[in-house]
Amino acid sequence: MKVKRSERLVDMTDYLLNRPHCLIPLTFFSKRYDSAKSSISEDLTILKRTFQRRGIGLVETVPGAAGGAKYIPYILKEDADQFMDEIVTILNNSERTLPGGYVYMSDILGDPEKLRYLGRMIATQYLNQRVDAILTVATRGIPIAQAASSYLNAPLVIARHDTNITEGSTVSVNYVSGSSKKIKRMTISKRSLQQDGNVLIVDDFIHGGGTINGLTSLITEFNCNLVGSTFFAEGAYSNNQDFGNYTSLVKMETNAAGEMLIMKGNYDEQIFSRND
Amino acid sequence: MKVKRSERLVDMTDYLLNRPHCLIPLTFFSKRYDSAKSSISEDLTILKRTFQRRGIGLVETVPGAAGGAKYIPYILKEDADQFMDEIVTILNNSERTLPGGYVYMSDILGDPEKLRYLGRMIATQYLNQRVDAILTVATRGIPIAQAASSYLNAPLVIARHDTNITEGSTVSVNYVSGSSKKIKRMTISKRSLQQDGNVLIVDDFIHGGGTINGLTSLITEFNCNLVGSTFFAEGAYSNNQDFGNYTSLVKMETNAAGEMLIMKGNYDEQIFSRND
Numbered sequence: 338m339k340v341k342r343s344e345r346l347v348d349m350t351d352y353l354l355n356r357p358h359c360l361i362p363l364t365f366f367s368k369r370y371d372s373a374k375s376s377i378s379e380d381l382t383i384l385k386r387t388f389q390r391r392g393i394g395l396v397e398t399v400p401g402a403a404g405g406a407k408y409i410p411y412i413l414k415e416d417a418d419q420f421m422d423e424i425v426t427i428l429n430n431s432e433r434t435l436p437g438g439y440v441y442m443s444d445i446l447g448d449p450e451k452l453r454y455l456g457r458m459i460a461t462q463y464l465n466q467r468v469d470a471i472l473t474v475a476t477r478g479i480p481i482a483q484a485a486s487s488y489l490n491a492p493l494v495i496a497r498h499d500t501n502i503t504e505g506s507t508v509s510v511n512y513v514s515g516s517s518k519k520i521k522r523m524t525i526s527k528r529s530l531q532q533d534g535n536v537l538i539v540d541d542f543i544h545g546g547g548t549i550n551g552l553t554s555l556i557t558e559f560n561c562n563l564v565g566s567t568f569f570a571e572g573a574y575s576n577n578q579d580f581g582n583y584t585s586l587v588k589m590e591t592n593a594a595g596e597m598l599i600m601k602g603n604y605d606e607q608i609f610s611r612n613d
Numbered sequence: 614m615k616v617k618r619s620e621r622l623v624d625m626t627d628y629l630l631n632r633p634h635c636l637i638p639l640t641f642f643s644k645r646y647d648s649a650k651s652s653i654s655e656d657l658t659i660l661k662r663t664f665q666r667r668g669i670g671l672v673e674t675v676p677g678a679a680g681g682a683k684y685i686p687y688i689l690k691e692d693a694d695q696f697m698d699e700i701v702t703i704l705n706n707s708e709r710t711l712p713g714g715y716v717y718m719s720d721i722l723g724d725p726e727k728l729r730y731l732g733r734m735i736a737t738q739y740l741n742q743r744v745d746a747i748l749t750v751a752t753r754g755i756p757i758a759q760a761a762s763s764y765l766n767a768p769l770v771i772a773r774h775d776t777n778i779t780e781g782s783t784v785s786v787n788y789v790s791g792s793s794k795k796i797k798r799m800t801i802s803k804r805s806l807q808q809d810g811n812v813l814i815v816d817d818f819i820h821g822g823g824t825i826n827g828l829t830s831l832i833t834e835f836n837c838n839l840v841g842s843t844f845f846a847e848g849a850y851s852n853n854q855d856f857g858n859y860t861s862l863v864k865m866e867t868n869a870a871g872e873m874l875i876m877k878g879n880y881d882e883q884i885f886s887r888n889d
């Protein structure tokens with residue numbers, strides 16, 4: 338039975354939103370709704386226009402017999418700005434200051450609504466790049482890495498500091514912790530990454546750069562390519578060290594009075610400046 | 614400028630899908646689209662019908678001046694069944710068998726599409742209950758717990774085996790590991806749970822029941838209530854032990870020939886049998 342346009346629009350929106358970066362053939366929708374391809378094309382035009390106007394993302398349509406539609410999530414600069422202003426305000430609340438110059442932020446990285454924003458922000462950054470896997474290291478970086486994994490629709494791979502019998506054969510690397518200068522070790526399952534894949538690093542915090550070095554070594558061990566690395570927060574002083582290009586969403590700095598200040602990281606410059 | 618119905622339907626679908634379990638006032642939509650409340654009500658009727666027909670979830674509409682709409686994600690029994698059949702087939706592939714009677718499953722718990730299904734399944738189970746937080750313990754259970762957190766729109770709280778200076782004051786409990794009989798310790802930040810909250814435990818694996826005991830002790834320390842506990846996989850023999858009610862999505866059993874078999878867990882009985 339032919340499905341009405343109103344129902345098609347609602348269901349197609351749900352269908353595409355749940356399958357980011359996947360090409361869905363026109364014929365699939367045509368069968369699903371028992372509707373002509375020309376009607377489906379018109380529906381997609383409405384979706385495309387609405388997704389763009391509302392800042393939901395891009396609906397890419399591929400014409401021809403093998404054609405279809407692909408939803409590519411992104412976030413508009415003004416939405417990202419507004420969200421990050423809110424995050425910075427929340428983090429600068431003095432009740433969050435912990436001894437030793439740390440700031441409590443675990444709740445933000447556990448809030449599903451904020452994780453959706455963070456995931457979309459990271460997905461926007463790598464919109465045009467092939468990403469085959471998101472790599473993070475246990476524990477605190479997992480939620481933000483998973484949020485990125487969801488919007489980029491690429492598998493999440495978790496390196497660990499301990500080894501676990503449920504991972505099978507593993508690959509381990511040693512690295513020097515940037516903050517403590519101790520030698521540490523991280524491990525991932527041999528099955529978790531494909532050779533020659535494009536891997537994106539996502540983690541919660543970059544300080545001394547040790548973690549990024551460890552994760553990069555793992556990527557090298559698998560002959561994979563590093564697409565980039567994005568961190569929720571960048572610690573004070575990390576600027577003085579050389580550990581390659583990375584993106585940070587927020588940055589911590591200590592002012593002259595020795596107080597910890599949270600401000601926006603370099604995400605803006607990296608993402609939006611080149612398009613403005 | 615008044616927004617057309619077609620655009621309203623697409624945008625409202627996106628808006629609601631991104632805010633599960635949140636009541637969105639009619640007036641909000643009415644302003645957003647510069648449209649009469651009666652038109653918005655008609656839109657919601659279309660969404661409600663489509664969400665139901667396509668198994669996306671429930672759109673609950675609350676009438677009156679303070680009224681609005683709430684999207685409650687669920688999964689249909691047939692969709693859950695089909696998905697779990699696929700998972701069981703994947704897991705029974707002999708290449709996944711690891712020494713010691715373990716099965717490699719980390720890739721499944723890192724696959725964004727599968728995590729969306731798993732999250733919806735868990736959200737379906739607790740559809741009618743107030744859930745204030747999802748509690749898990751590092752590391753492997755985090756992705757499935759986060760998926761549930763996303764669809765229930767409740768914060769994710771991660772207990773850890775180590776302590777971390779970035780968590781501030783913490784609460785720790787000791788528990789006896791079910792498999793090794795060793796005494797272990799798990800810790801969460803004091804800020805991470807509110808007193809008297811309703812807490813749902815989600816983890817990847819239940820074997821000896823030690824972890825569930827540890828997590829339950831943490832819940833007790835905060836005077837919180839345990840809503841339930843759901844595990845991706847249930848190990849062989851765990852049936853013989855008493856650690857309360859829990860739900861498992863898959864179950865491992867060893868047959869007479871000593872081979873490991875994966876089958877569906879008790880999710881089906883727990884969720885669907887009472888409604889059939």
